[in-house]
Every structure is written in structure tokens, then in C-alpha cells.
Amino acid sequence: MTVNMSTETPVTYRQGVRKTLRAVIDLLALIAGLLAVANLFRIGKFGSPFIVTTLLLVFISILPTILLRRKKYLSLSGGxxxxxxxxxxxxxxxxxxxxxAAIFAFPFYMALCAALFSRKLTVLFFFAFSCAFATIAYLFVTGVLxxxxxxxADWNKGPDNWIVLLIALMATNMLVITLVTNLSRYWKETENEATDxxxxxxxxxxxAPDAIVIYDIEKNxxxxxxxxxxxxxxxxxxxLVRGLSLVDLSPEKQPSGELSATQAxxxxxxxxxxxTPIFHWRHLNASGEEIxxxxxxxRLPPFRQKLIRANIADISKRLADQKQSEDLQSQLAASQRLETIGQLTGGVAHDFNNLLAVILGNLELLQDEPDTKKRADYIASCIGATMRGADLTRSMLSYARRTPLQPEVVNLNKLVLDTKNWAGRTLPSHIEVETSLLARLWDVEVDPGLAESALLNLILNARDAMSDSGKLTIETANVRIDQTYQDSRNEALKPGRYVMIAVSDTGQGIDPEIVDKIFDPFFTTKPSGEGSGLGLSMVLGFMRQSEGTAQVYSEPSVGTTFKLYFPAMSPDPSKAPAQSAAAEAxxxxxxxxxxxxxxEEVLLVLKSTLEQAGYSVTTASNGDAAKEIFEADPTFDLLLTDIVMPGRLKGTCLATALRVLKTNLPVVFMSGYAAEATVHGNGLRPEDIRLMKPIMRGDLLEAISKALGTAHPEP
Structure with missing residues (x-):
């Protein structure tokens, strides 16, 4: 038995047409029989013609209908x-x-011919009937009949009567032939299409590559x-069909431990x-093997029955491949851990051996040195080596998330400004320092000393990346993570609110081949003696211990951005809830x-968000188009622009150009790339708001409301 869910339709159609034609032919045969019986009673009155017609009816119309009952004789018996x-x-x-009276039966005969025979043959019959009819009319008009x-007899002699009757009959016959022929052709085309x-x-x-079955729940x-x-x-x-039930092809219990019958x-x-449930199932084949x-x-129609179609895909190979992949991932992770431990052990051994060599050498010299001043120098050298060993230990503990933390409630904007003020004096004059700090930054609970140390480490790395000249930018932002975030190092961040510090430079960037290694302990690209390779690993360890993370984005020949994510403190429930961004909007x-x-996709989302908040929004796909729109109509209340766009005018240049036309135009900037940090300082104002993509709806509406609320009217 093959699957046959739709071929019943054309089969039923063909059978229905045959049954209908057979019923019509049988009805005609019955009518012929009644006419034959009637003729028997009229033979005495009308004579031999009715004997002939009776015989014709019996032998041509009645007997073939009775004897030729098979499908292949349908057209013959009907004809x-x-x-x-x-x-x-x-x-x-x-x-x-x-x-x-039989004259008026001719349209019916034409309809039956059109259903039984081809159009050409039906038209031929039509002309033959018409000629025969016209001949009889001529014979009556001329008096031959x-x-x-x-x-x-008087009525039959009038040629006008015959002409009217002939025209009406021909028109009716042609109409019936056209109608039935077109319907028959449409039915046949529909039948062929349905069959195909x-x-x-x-x-x-x-x-199909999957097993497909239909299960009758009532018949089981x-x-x-x-x-x-x-x-x-x-x-x-x-x-398989009508012999086995679903339970017969399943083990007693499924992998979940539930009975197969209950779960099914x-x-x-x-x-x-x-x-339309989709689920994992374990089947049994004829050999008793579980698959x-x-x-x-x-569910399938007709809905008076309980029929269920099941698509069954064998996922044994997929599960085996998945398990193999998981095993390989575990082996790779173990290998990476061993490699990291090896690097850590080798680096620590190397540095501690150097420190011990310094201490041992100075102590040996101290034994035989009578000069008090030199003895003090030897002791100082030992103390210095010991302190470097303590620093090394502290860095190792930070990397391993074992540094004792002393968390406090900290506003990272203040921490950034304080660090910039005292650390900025150590930066060379050819490096320009700029900050972009978000107002209303959430508070965090973090060890301020270690947070300052991590920020300083990133600032010094940025300084070393810009040997000639460049710009160093420090930014802060509030970030919401709605789902568990997994970065390229498989570091997971739980959903929640975070405060981000981004440190960007315009140096040469990091080689893509080593960007994944820069947080590894003792890995450094600096010349020997200029770095231990523990700075970034210490930063990462501290961020992990603080339940945050560190990320790096770099573009060769453009620059590098390091981002630190600190968990934000939960809002104080005792405070009255602030007005929502939507309410402010x-x-x-x-x-x-x-x-x-x-x-384009970002443009459409932003436009819909703002329009739903009640704003009137006009869009442009680049800065040049936006400038043309503004020049034609400078009555806009605010500019919301991406910083990096194709064309001549970037976001900052666009803002500057539009403010020539409208001095107090509020501007909200959006950015998503590390390189965008380099475009600050092009005549922008302190009140300008900077949003980091992706932008939450609430943050966007809050920024728009704030910018519009602080805007001053034109003088």
C-alpha cells in the first residue's frame, strides 16, 4: 500500500461522471421503453410507422443499454x-x-452528445440534425409530407413557422453544446491537474527522507x-499498516522515564x-533496536475521524555527532586549561626564580660585605625583590579570582574623572584624552582600588599603542542584557543591568591572530623587560571576581576598544518610581x-519606536541626504544620527552643518563600533547625548526626552 492522501479526489470525480452518465442513459432507455409501450397502443391508429419506431427503440435504445454495462461501452451504449x-x-x-412533441428533446440530446463525444463530432451531429430538420420542413411546406x-397540416404548410422553429431550435442546440463542451473541457483540465x-x-x-505515517486513534x-x-x-x-499500534513500536519507557503509552x-x-507538538521519541524497529x-x-481531515499524521526523523546520527562535538569541546577546554596552567606555571617559575636570584645574590654579598652603606643597599634590593614577588602573587590571585575584595558603592563617572586627572599627567602631550560620560549613570558595588587599577592598566595599554600621536577616549554607559550573554571566551553574563566603561585608542590595533590570547597570563606583545604579561589577565580576573567581564574590539590600523562590564546595583525600592520613558516622551x-x-533594518525599528511614542519622524539613509532634507525644512526639533555613515557627512559633521542653520538644535548620537570613539571633539557640545548600540527602547525615549527638555529656543 502506498501513501494516497489526495488521489481520491480525481478518482471520485471520474467515477461520479460515469455514474451520472450511466444514470442519464438508463433514464433515456426507460423513456424509450415507455415510448415503445405507448407506440403499441397507437399502431392501430397510425399504422406501420409506429411499428418501425417501436423496433428501433427496442433494438437501438433499450437492448444496448441493458447488455453493454461495462465502463468501456459507456459511450457506445449512450450513442x-x-x-x-x-x-x-x-x-x-x-x-x-x-x-x-419530441422536437423539444433535441437540446437534451445535443447536451448528452457533448458530454459523451468530442466537440467536432458533436458539431457534426448538430449539422446533421439541422439538415434533417430543414429537409422535413421543406417537405411539409411543399406538400410532399x-x-x-x-x-x-395547416400549421405545417407555413414556412414562417418552420423558420422560426428551426432558428430557435438551432440556437438552443448551439447554446447547449457550447455550455456542456466548455464545462466538460474545464472538468477534464481540472481532473488532469488534480491527478498530476x-x-x-x-x-x-x-x-520523502523522513518516515511519514497516518495513525487512527480510534482504531489504534x-x-x-x-x-x-x-x-x-x-x-x-x-x-505495519493495520497491524501495529504506536505502543508496539515503542519501548516500555522513554528516556525521560515516563511510560511510552502515557506520554504518547x-x-x-x-x-x-x-x-503541532514536536518532541524527542525513542522507537523500536523490527529487530528490537531502539532508535x-x-x-x-x-491532525488530518476529515475531522469526524481522529487521524494524526506523524513525521518521524531519525536523529541518532545527529545525537551521536552532538555528543562527539561536546566531547571534543570538553577535551579542548581541558587542553586549554592545561596550556594556561603550563603558561602560568612557567611564567611564575621564571619570574620567581629571577626574584630569588636577586634575593639570594644580595644575601650572599651581605654576608661578606663590611661596608655599612653597601650592606644597606643589598638589604634594600632584597626588600624590593620581595615586594615585586608580592605584586606578582597579587596579580596571580587576581587572575584566579582570589584577591580579597573590599567593595563599596561607587559612581564610575567619578572614578573615571579622578583616574583621568591624576593618570593623565603621565601621558605624553601628543595623546589627546577625551571623556564621554553618561548622565544618570547607575551605581555599582565594587572594590574602588582594584577598579581604578584595572582602568589605569587599560589607559597605559592605550598609551603604549599610540607611539606617535592619537586620541584616547573613555566612555561610560548603562547597559541592559535581556538574555544570558556568552562571549567568544565562553564567559557568561547573567541577564541584568550593567555599567560599561570603554577605553578606546587610535593606535594600530591588535593582530586578529592574537586578539584571543591577550587576556592569557604572561602573554605580551611588548619587548622583553617592558611587561610581565599579567596586566590584562589581572583585569579579567578582577572583572570575573566582580561578576562582570572584560571584552576587546579591535580593527587593524584603526584602533582598539576595551570594555569593562560591572553589575549595576538594584534600584532602591524605597524610592518612588521615576516617570517612565514613555510617559516622559x-x-x-x-x-x-x-x-x-x-x-535599513535599524532605521525602521527606530522610526517605529519613535512614532509609537508620538513623535513625527523623517528618515535619511546618510548624512548628505539628511542635510538636504534639513535645508529644505529646518523646523525639526531634534537630530538623531548614527556617527559613522557612508557619504561625505558623518554624524558629527552633520550635526555641525545643521547647527549652522539652527544654532540650538538638540542632537542625540548613536554608535556601535570601537572606531566611532575617535570622532569625538568635532565641535560637539557637552549636552549632546551619546547612545551605544544596541539601544533599549526605554533608553532611547529617555535620551530623546532629555535632549528635548534641555533644548533652548532660538534667540
Whole structure:
């Protein structure tokens, strides 16, 4: 048995047409029989013509219908039945002329011919009938044929009567032929199309890569299965279909520990309720082997029955590959841990051996040195080496997240400014330092000394990356993470609120081949003697211990950005809730915003967000287009622009150009790349707001409201 879900439609259609034609032919045969019986009573009155018509009806219309009952004789028996009736009708017309009631049966005969035969043959019959009809009319008009009834005879002599009747009859016949022929052609085309689609669907299902079965819940067995199902279960089709139930092909319990019968009933009931459950299942084949599968269920019509279609995909290989991949990942992680431990051990041994050599050498010299001043120098050298050993130990503890922390509530904006003030004096004059600090920055609870040390480490790394000249930018931002974030080092950040510090430089960037190694202990690109390789690993260790993380973004020949993510403190529940961003935005509804963004999808999201908040938004795909729009209509209340865009005008240059036309135009900048930190300082104002992509809806509306609220009208 093959899958046959849709081929019933054309089969039913063909059977229905045959049954209808057979019923019509049988009805005609019955009518012919009644006419034959009626003729027997009229033979005495009308004579031999009715004997001939009776015989024609019996041998041409009645007997073939009774004897030729097989499908292949349908057209033949139908044609003979019609022929007998037509001949009988013409005999009646020859005797009665227009008085023969059978004249009005001709359209019906034409319809039956159109259903049984081709269009050409039907048209040929039509012309033959018309010619025969016209001939009989001519014979009556010329007096060759005369009706025995005087009243009808006078009517038959009028040529006008015959012309009107002939035209009406021909028009009716042609209309019936056209209608039935077109309907027949449409039915046949529909039948052929349905048959083709049914065969295509049957082939698609039969040779699908997944096993496909139909399960009857009321009968508790399969009623249909494709070839892949037969191969999958290992049973022949007759055994599988109407021979086995779902429980017969499943172990007693599933991997979850639940009984297969119970779990199968739950999934089947869900499918009956209109759901499409997809689940992991374990089947048994004919050999008793358990096979892991993924099954999807869907209810099938007719809905008076409880039929469920199941797609069954063998996922044994996929699970095996997944397990192999997980094993390889575990082995790789173990190998990386061993490599890190090896690097750490080698580096520590090297540095401690150097320190011990300094201490040992100075102590040995101290034993034999009588000079008090030199003895003090030796002691000082030992103390210095000991302190460097303590620093090394502290760095190792920080990397291992074992440094004792003394957390305090800290505002990172203040920490950045304080660090910049005293550390900035150590930077060479050819490096420009700039800060972009977010107002209303969330507080964090962190060890301020270690946080300052981590920031200083990043500042000094940025200084070393810019040997000639450049710009160092320190930014802060509030960040919300809605889902668990996994970075390239498999460091997970829990969902929540974070405060970010970003330190960007315009140096040569980091080689992509080593960017993943820069947080490894004792890894350094600096010349020997200029770095221990523990600075960034110490920063990462401290951030991990503080339940945050550190990330790096670098573009060769453009610059590098290090980002530190600190968990923000939870808002104080005792404080009254602040007005929502949406509520604040409501006070500025109707304000006109010019939005410049080159990424179309981002542009559409931002536009929809702002319009839902009640703003009127005009968009531009780059700075040049935005400038043209503003020049044509400088009545916009705010500019929201990406910093880096294609074209001549970047975001900062666009803001400067528009402020020539409208001095107090509020501007909100958006950025998403490390290199964008380098575009600060192009005549921007302290009140300008900078948002880091991706931008939460609340943050965007809050920034827009703040910018509009602090805007001053034109003088």
C-alpha cells in the first residue's frame, strides 16, 4: 500500500461522471421503453410507422443499454440510445411535423452528445440534425409530407413557422453544446491537474527522507505509511499498516522515564486539540533496536475521524555527532586549561626564580660585605625583590579570582574623572584624552582600588599603542542584557543591568591572530623587560571576581576598544518610581525628529519606536541626504544620527552643518563600533547625548526626552 492522501479526489470525480452518465442513459432507455409501450397502443391508429419506431427503440435504445454495462461501452451504449431516440423523433416528425412533441428533446440530446463525444463530432451531429430538420420542413411546406390532422397540416404548410422553429431550435442546440463542451473541457483540465498534483504529492510523500505515517486513534493502528517508514521500522507494509499500534513500536519507557503509552497519549491528545507538538521519541524497529527520533504531529481531515499524521526523523546520527562535538569541546577546554596552567606555571617559575636570584645574590654579598652603606643597599634590593614577588602573587590571585575584595558603592563617572586627572599627567602631550560620560549613570558595588587599577592598566595599554600621536577616549554607559550573554571566551553574563566603561585608542590595533590570547597570563606583545604579561589577565580576573567581564574590539590600523562590564546595583525600592520613558516622551508628542541611519533594518525599528511614542519622524539613509532634507525644512526639533555613515557627512559633521542653520538644535548620537570613539571633539557640545548600540527602547525615549527638555529656543 502506498501513501494516497489526495488521489481520491480525481478518482471520485471520474467515477461520479460515469455514474451520472450511466444514470442519464438508463433514464433515456426507460423513456424509450415507455415510448415503445405507448407506440403499441397507437399502431392501430397510425399504422406501420409506429411499428418501425417501436423496433428501433427496442433494438437501438433499450437492448444496448441493458447488455453493454461495462465502463468501456459507456459511450457506445449512450450513442446508440440517443440514436434510437433521435430516429424515433424524426419518424414522429415525418408523421406529425411541428406537432411532434419530441422536437423539444433535441437540446437534451445535443447536451448528452457533448458530454459523451468530442466537440467536432458533436458539431457534426448538430449539422446533421439541422439538415434533417430543414429537409422535413421543406417537405411539409411543399406538400410532399402531409399531417393526418387537418389543424396541424395547416400549421405545417407555413414556412414562417418552420423558420422560426428551426432558428430557435438551432440556437438552443448551439447554446447547449457550447455550455456542456466548455464545462466538460474545464472538468477534464481540472481532473488532469488534480491527478498530476496527486501523483506529485504521492511521490513527494512516498520518497520523502523522513518516515511519514497516518495513525487512527480510534482504531489504534496505522492506516498509511510511506516507503521510508517501511525501511525505518523494518516491517513490510501490510504488517505495519493495520497491524501495529504506536505502543508496539515503542519501548516500555522513554528516556525521560515516563511510560511510552502515557506520554504518547498526551502528545496525541495535544494534536487532536489543534496543536503541532514536536518532541524527542525513542522507537523500536523490527529487530528490537531502539532508535532516537524527532516526531512532529498534525491532525488530518476529515475531522469526524481522529487521524494524526506523524513525521518521524531519525536523529541518532545527529545525537551521536552532538555528543562527539561536546566531547571534543570538553577535551579542548581541558587542553586549554592545561596550556594556561603550563603558561602560568612557567611564567611564575621564571619570574620567581629571577626574584630569588636577586634575593639570594644580595644575601650572599651581605654576608661578606663590611661596608655599612653597601650592606644597606643589598638589604634594600632584597626588600624590593620581595615586594615585586608580592605584586606578582597579587596579580596571580587576581587572575584566579582570589584577591580579597573590599567593595563599596561607587559612581564610575567619578572614578573615571579622578583616574583621568591624576593618570593623565603621565601621558605624553601628543595623546589627546577625551571623556564621554553618561548622565544618570547607575551605581555599582565594587572594590574602588582594584577598579581604578584595572582602568589605569587599560589607559597605559592605550598609551603604549599610540607611539606617535592619537586620541584616547573613555566612555561610560548603562547597559541592559535581556538574555544570558556568552562571549567568544565562553564567559557568561547573567541577564541584568550593567555599567560599561570603554577605553578606546587610535593606535594600530591588535593582530586578529592574537586578539584571543591577550587576556592569557604572561602573554605580551611588548619587548622583553617592558611587561610581565599579567596586566590584562589581572583585569579579567578582577572583572570575573566582580561578576562582570572584560571584552576587546579591535580593527587593524584603526584602533582598539576595551570594555569593562560591572553589575549595576538594584534600584532602591524605597524610592518612588521615576516617570517612565514613555510617559516622559508623551510630553513631547508631535515633536519632529530627523533620523539619519544607514542600516535599513535599524532605521525602521527606530522610526517605529519613535512614532509609537508620538513623535513625527523623517528618515535619511546618510548624512548628505539628511542635510538636504534639513535645508529644505529646518523646523525639526531634534537630530538623531548614527556617527559613522557612508557619504561625505558623518554624524558629527552633520550635526555641525545643521547647527549652522539652527544654532540650538538638540542632537542625540548613536554608535556601535570601537572606531566611532575617535570622532569625538568635532565641535560637539557637552549636552549632546551619546547612545551605544544596541539601544533599549526605554533608553532611547529617555535620551530623546532629555535632549528635548534641555533644548533652548532660538534667540
Amino acid at each position: 446508440l440510445t440517443v440514436a434510437g431516440l433521435v430516429i424515433t423523433n424524426f419518424v414522429g416528425m415525418i408523421h406529425l411535423g411541428m406537432g411532434a 402531409v399531417s393526418p390532422d387537418p389543424r396541424i 498534483k496527486a501523483l506529485q504529492f504521492e511521490t513527494l510523500v512516498e520518497y 493502528h496505522f492506516i498509511s505509511a510511506n516507503g521510508r517508514a517501511v525501511e525505518f521500522f523494518g516491517y513490510d507494509r501490510n504488517t 497519549r498526551q502528545y496525541l491528545e495535544a494534536a487532536l486539540d489543534g496543536e 532516537d527520533c524527532e516526531i512532529s504531529l498534525t 508623551a510630553t513631547f508628542q508631535g515633536k519632529r525628529i530627523l533620523l539619519a541611519e544607514d542600516e
